[in-house]
Amino acid sequence: xxxxxxxxxWNAFGYAFSRIVRAxxxxxxxxxxxxxxxxxxxxxxAPAVQAQTSSTANSARFTIGVLPNVSARIILxxxxxxxxxxxxxxxxxxDIATGTNFQDFSSRTFKGEYDLIITxxxxxxVAQMDAQWDPVAIYEPKIPALLVALKTNTNDQLQQVxxxxxxxxxxxxxxxxxxxxxxxxxxxxxxxxxxxxxxANDDSLGAVLNSGEAPLAVMSMGEYMAxxxxxxxxxxxxxxxxxxPGFFVMANPKLATDKRRQLQSLILALPQAxxxxxxxxxxxxxxxxxxxxxDMSFLDPFLGSTRQDLGLxx
Numbered sequence: 001x002x003x004x005x006x007x008x009x010w011n012a013f014g015y016a017f018s019r020i021v022r023a024x025x026x027x028x029x030x031x032x033x034x035x036x037x038x039x040x041x042x043x044x045x046a047p048a049v050q051a052q053t054s055s056t057a058n059s060a061r062f063t064i065g066v067l068p069n070v071s072a073r074i075i076l077x078x079x080x081x082x083x084x085x086x087x088x089x090x091x092x093x094x095d096i097a098t099g100t101n102f103q104d105f106s107s108r109t110f111k112g113e114y115d116l117i118i119t120x121x122x123x124x125x126v127a128q129m130d131a132q133w134d135p136v137a138i139y140e141p142k143i144p145a146l147l148v149a150l151k152t153n154t155n156d157q158l159q160q161v162x163x164x165x166x167x168x169x170x171x172x173x174x175x176x177x178x179x180x181x182x183x184x185x186x187x188x189x190x191x192x193x194x195x196x197x198x199x200a201n202d203d204s205l206g207a208v209l210n211s212g213e214a215p216l217a218v219m220s221m222g223e224y225m226a227x228x229x230x231x232x233x234x235x236x237x238x239x240x241x242x243x244x245p246g247f248f249v250m251a252n253p254k255l256a257t258d259k260r261r262q263l264q265s266l267i268l269a270l271p272q273a274x275x276x277x278x279x280x281x282x283x284x285x286x287x288x289x290x291x292x293x294x295d296m297s298f299l300d301p302f303l304g305s306t307r308q309d310l311g312l313x314x
Contacts, residue, residue, distance in 0.1 A: 061093045062086060065114030067105055067123065067247065068098045069170055070226040078282045079118075085275035089266055102172040106310050109133065116263060117250045122174040122306045124248030125299040130312065132253040136264035138295055139246030139285045144221040145175040145182075147238040150209045156238055158186050160215045165197035166190075167208050167217035172309040174244045177302050179218040182241045202231050220244075222284060245295055246285065264290075 064086065066075050079096045086094045097114060099105030106123055108114065110131045118139075119127065127133040149155075166183070168176045180190045190196045197214050199205045208214040216238065224232070249267050251260040270276040271287050280286060 065117040081275040081279040134251040137249040142243035145242045165195040165214040167214035
C-alpha cells in the first residue's frame with residue numbers, strides 16, 4: 001500500500017471509528033465510555049503507524065532495528081549516540097526499535113520493518129541467505145562466550161550439569177549455539193545429557209542457579225555486563241569457552257543500491273565521529289569494519305540450527 005492510499009484508508013477508518021464513539025456516547029448519555037475506548041484505538045492504530053514509519057519506500061523516518069540481547073532500556077541508552085549520529089548525517093528523524101525476543105526480531109526483519117539492523121551474526125547470515133539483507137559492517141572486537149556460575153558454587157567441573165540443566169537467555173544466539181557445540185565436544189549433548197533451560201530475566205536466572213536446577217549458565221560478555229551490579233556480585237565466570245564474531249550491521253534489500261552503499265560508508269565512519277566515541281563507551285565495542293568472506297563462511301555450519309530455532313525451514 002502506498003503512503004497516500006494508506007492515509008486515505010486510515011482517514012476512513014478514523015471517521016468510522018469516531019461515529020461509533022459518538023453513537024455510544026449518545027446512547028449512554030455520557031462522554032466517559034468514549035474514554036474507555038481510547039486504549040483500544042491506540043492498540044488498533046499502533047500497527048498501522050508502525051507499518052508507515054518502518055516502510056523503506058515511503059517513510060519520512062529512518063528505523064534502526066537492534067537485536068534484543070539485552071533489555072530495551074539498555075538498548076535505547078546504548079544506541080542513543082548512534083541515533084543522534086544518523087539523524088545528523090541523514091538529516092531526518094531516526095528511531096531505535098527492537099523485538100520482544102530473537103524470533104520476533106527476526107520475523108520483523110524478514111518483513112522489512114527496519115531500514116538498518118544490528119543483529120547476531122548467525123541471524124544476519126540467515127537474513128542474507130533467505131531474505132537478501134545486505135551485510136555492510138561488523139562490530140569489533142569478537143564477543144567472549146562465557147560459562148557462569150554462582151560465586152557460592154566453587155565447582156568448576158562440567159559434569160555437574162549432567163542430568164540437570166544449563167541456563168541461557170537467548171538460545172538462538174551464536175554464543176548459545178557455539179556453547180552447545182563446545183559442550184558436545186566435552187561429551188555433554190543438549191537434551192540428552194542436560195537440558196537447555198531458557199531463562200527470561202535475571203530473577204529467573206538467579207532462581208535456577210540458586211536451586212541447583214541449572215548449575216551453570218551460558219551468556220555473552222555483553223549480557224553479563226548488562227546485569228545489575230548486585231546480580232554480578234553473586235556470579236563468577238567459570239571459563240571463557242570461545243570468542244564469537246561481533247554483531248552484523250545490515251541494510252534492508254528494498255533500499256536502493258546507492259542508499260545501501262551510503263549507509264555502509266556512514267556506519268564505517270561512525271568511529272571517527274564525536275557520537276561514535278560515546279557509542280563505543282556505552283556499548284563496550286571498540287570499532288566497526290567491513291565484513292569479509294571469512295566472517296560469512298564461519299557461520300555456515302550454524303545455518304540449519306539457527307533456522308530451526310527461529311521456526312524457519314532448515
